[in-house]
Amino acid sequence: MSSRRSRSRQSSSSGISDDQIIDLVSKLQQLLPEIRNRRSDKVSAAKVLQETCNYIRSLHQEVDDLSERLSELLANSDSAQADVIRNLLMQ
Amino acid sequence: MAPEDPVAMNPAPTPSLRTKISRRFLESLVKIRASLEQPTGGNIQRRARRIKIAAYSSMACAAGSRRAWSRALLAKLRSRAKRRHHSQHQRCLGLKRKRAGSRNMAPYKVSRANELRRLVPGGKAMDLCNLLEETSHFIQCLAAQVKVMQTIVDRCSV
Numbered sequence: 001m002s003s004r005r006s007r008s009r010q011s012s013s014s015g016i017s018d019d020q021i022i023d024l025v026s027k028l029q030q031l032l033p034e035i036r037n038r039r040s041d042k043v044s045a046a047k048v049l050q051e052t053c054n055y056i057r058s059l060h061q062e063v064d065d066l067s068e069r070l071s072e073l074l075a076n077s078d079s080a081q082a083d084v085i086r087n088l089l090m091q
Numbered sequence: 092m093a094p095e096d097p098v099a100m101n102p103a104p105t106p107s108l109r110t111k112i113s114r115r116f117l118e119s120l121v122k123i124r125a126s127l128e129q130p131t132g133g134n135i136q137r138r139a140r141r142i143k144i145a146a147y148s149s150m151a152c153a154a155g156s157r158r159a160w161s162r163a164l165l166a167k168l169r170s171r172a173k174r175r176h177h178s179q180h181q182r183c184l185g186l187k188r189k190r191a192g193s194r195n196m197a198p199y200k201v202s203r204a205n206e207l208r209r210l211v212p213g214g215k216a217m218d219l220c221n222l223l224e225e226t227s228h229f230i231q232c233l234a235a236q237v238k239v240m241q242t243i244v245d246r247c248s249v
Contacts, residue, residue: 024223049203056210059233066240071139
């Protein structure tokens with residue numbers, strides 16, 4: 001009769017099962033630091049996607065900041081180079 | 092594609108991934124450090140950009156060519172480098188963003204996914220299933236890259 005909107009059936013036509021998507025979304029959920037800390041199972045898929053976008057953006061921002069700091073460190077100290085080489089040799 | 096892949100379920104970046112990233116990233120850093128310049132403000136910014144490019148490139152190389160996002164990222168980095176060397180035209184790489192947004196009628200999942208497509212390299216060409224799969228791997232690698240950079244910064248700023 002009436003469609004149950006709890007699971008969106010939009011993607012059934014392309015051959016992807018809803019269960020697959022739910023699995024993938026929950027897998028993604030485990031990677032997000034915020035949601036993982038909250039220990040709540042009742043996070044909607046939209047929230048997971050939203051948090052994912054936020055998380056990716058924050059990671060990009062961290063890469064930017066760390067690049068700047070590294071650039072300053074490389075410029076300022078010669079001992080930095082020795083440390084870097086030491087790290088490289090210890091891998 | 093096993094649904095219960097233990098490696099894929101593990102949220103922590105594997106040590107071999109971080110090792111791969113570290114090695115490549117450190118090699119790039121040594122090269123960048125070797126190109127000695129006066130530490131003026133402009134040079135620091137320029138070097139920061141080179142370091143950032145090195146970060147994404149080491150991350151994508153460490154991920155390997157099996158992943159669509161790493162292939163897309165490497166392709167973007169290469170074409171950007173080529174453009175920088177061959178021509179002075181600074182073409183913006185976000186070319187085709189002016190698509191008619193399907194935000195009106197699409198359910199929330201799809202419109203959120205579109206935003207995700209812009210953030211994940213190569214995301215525009217993927218269906219939702221692949222997009223989610225690639226995103227989780229992308230996040231793991233990006234987080235590992237950040238961890239590596241943070242470790243280096245901590246060690247160098249004693």
